[in-house]
Amino acid sequence: MSTNFKAIPTNLITGFLGSGKTTAILQLLKSRPAGSRWAVLVNEFGDIGIDGALLEQNQVKEGAFIKEVPGGCICCAAGLPLQMALNLLIKQADPQRILIEPTGVGHPLKVVETLTGEFYAKVLDLRATICLVEAKRLRDKRYLNNETFRDQLNIADVLLASKCDLTSEAEKNYFFEFTQQFSLPKAHVECIEHGVFASKLLDIPRDPQREAVYPNAHPYKTGHKHDEPCHEDSHAHSHQENAGQCEVSDDSEEMACDWRRFENNGQDYYGCGWIFKANILFDEQCLMKWANNQNFTRVKGIFRTESGWIVINRMDDQISREESSYTSDSRVELIEPVYHDWNLVEQELVHCIVRYL
Numbered sequence: 482m483s484t485n486f487k488a489i490p491t492n493l494i495t496g497f498l499g500s501g502k503t504t505a506i507l508q509l510l511k512s513r514p515a516g517s518r519w520a521v522l523v524n525e526f527g528d529i530g531i532d533g534a535l536l537e538q539n540q541v542k543e544g545a546f547i548k549e550v551p552g553g554c555i556c557c558a559a560g561l562p563l564q565m566a567l568n569l570l571i572k573q574a575d576p577q578r579i580l581i582e583p584t585g586v587g588h589p590l591k592v593v594e595t596l597t598g599e600f601y602a603k604v605l606d607l608r609a610t611i612c613l614v615e616a617k618r619l620r621d622k623r624y625l626n627n628e629t630f631r632d633q634l635n636i637a638d639v640l641l642a643s644k645c646d647l648t649s650e651a652e653k654n655y656f657f658e659f660t661q662q663f664s665l666p667k668a669h670v671e672c673i674e675h676g677v678f679a680s681k682l683l684d685i686p687r688d689p690q691r692e693a694v695y696p697n698a699h700p701y702k703t704g705h706k707h708d709e710p711c712h713e714d715s716h717a718h719s720h721q722e723n724a725g726q727c728e729v730s731d732d733s734e735e736m737a738c739d740w741r742r743f744e745n746n747g748q749d750y751y752g753c754g755w756i757f758k759a760n761i762l763f764d765e766q767c768l769m770k771w772a773n774n775q776n777f778t779r780v781k782g783i784f785r786t787e788s789g790w791i792v793i794n795r796m797d798d799q800i801s802r803e804e805s806s807y808t809s810d811s812r813v814e815l816i817e818p819v820y821h822d823w824n825l826v827e828q829e830l831v832h833c834i835v836r837y838l
Contacts, residue, residue: 488606489571491579491596492683495633496613497624498585498779498816499796501643503532504676505613506580510536510545512680513578520546520576522567524592526584528743529754531781531814534807535792546574563595571604578683579605586748586816588629589636590693597689609668609685612637616648616656616672623818628695629748636691638668639682645672647799665691740831744823753823754814755830760838761811762787765802767833769793773800774829776821782813787835 496502506521513519523533533549548570550562570576581596583589589610596607612633618624625631634640642648642656653672660670668685671678740757765786772780772793780795783805790805793813815826 488604489576489579490683491581491605491607493589493592493596493607493610494580494582494613495589495610495637496585496643497618497627497630497633499794499799500585500613500615500618501676502582502585502613503535505611505641505643505673505678506536506582506676508676508678509580509680509683513544516544517578518544518546518574518576519578519580520548520570520574522548522550522563522570522579522581524550524563524582524584524587525814526586526745526748526750526752526816528745528752529756529812529814531754531783531812532582534783534809534812535805546570546576563592564600567601586629586750588632588693588696588698590632590696593636607687608683609638609687610636610691611639611641611682613641613643613673614656615644616642616652619655619659620652628698632693632695632698635663635694638685638688638691640667640670641678642670642672643676644674646674648672739837742823742827746820750816750818751820752814752816753821753826755812755827757784757811757834759785759808759810761785762835762838763811763833764835765791769800769802771829771833777815778818779816780813782811783807784811784813 494502494506503523510519510521521536523530523536525532528551530549530551533547533551536547548566550566567579570579581592583592593607593610595601596605614634618630640660642653645653648656656672657670660667665688668688669682739761740755743752743754743756745752763784763786765784765788768782768784768786768791772782772795777795778797780793780800782793784791784793785808790808792803792805792807794801794803813830815821
């Protein structure tokens with residue numbers, strides 16, 4: 482680390498599930514000054530790290546560093562795991578700016594308290610918290626009644642309506658009307674497309690007077706018999722791992738599995754993810770049909786298909802497909818407000834496998 486150390490400009494990029502946080506960070510990395518060193522810390526609800534994989538495969542090769550804190554809510558990550566990951570990132574990358582992407586269903590307050598606490602007071606310069614929100618969500622009671630969603634908006638210094646290329650004029654107008662309701666006006670509001678916004682917004686000062694209205698949001702909801710909470714409090718998560726299609730090697734007692742399944746829950750949401758070996762080939766049409774199941778809320782995955790590697794991204798009734806340069810393995814994560822029969826979901830997903838290479 483540099484001997485002439487200065488506090489590192491740091492921003493939280495918040496937003497609920499599917500709001501476009503990862504896309505926005507990718508755009509920021511692409512537009513950062515030449516020769517600069519930026520670091521990104523990603524906290525994911527699930528255990529398998531979809532966002533981290535997307536950032537790593539899309540980042541500009543020189544000067545961008547990615548670190549993940551997977552498998553838990555942001556309040557769990559705001560303790561020792563976050564500090565350990567952040568300290569390691571600072572030591573390894575010696576960054577000139579840090580971007581932190583909390584999980585979409587996590588309350589940002591605990592992370593703000595950690596980053597502004599005594600330990601990081603002279604290390605980090607926490608600037609504007611930037612929140613992305615889809616304008617149409619502002620009329621949806623499922624989101625408006627969610628206390629974490631409301632506080633993501635309350636704490637934000639900058640409020641950006643994402644995916645405005647898919648937003649009606651009425652929805653855009655309502656977004657700007659909605660932003661007038663805050664007693665402490667936002668420093669900046671804007672409609673953006675494809676995650677693109679001016680990097681100068683990162684340097685807007687954070688206003689410490691912005692407060693959470695629901696600081697104790699997201700009570701714990703158990704969904705498994707095997708609980709492994711990260712804290713013994715109301716914000717804990719439970720985790721479970723399963724393996725599929727396993728065989729015992731001739732020269733080893735270790736099991737070689739074609740895929741692994743990870744389950745967790747907390748904050749009134751259930752998560753399930755799978756990692757498949759890279760030699761497994763999927764049928765793209767079957768995958769799109771599987772991901773577009775109307776019983777699913779949030780699906781994000783990277784797959785090796787007959788037509789190449791692709792990313793499938795679905796939130797509510799919106800689904801997208803794009804090519805990917807990530808080639809390590811196929812992986813997918815579901816985050817749902819209701820519990821599903823994961824065995825049945827897995828059977829339907831495995832049915833999309835075409836062959837093994």
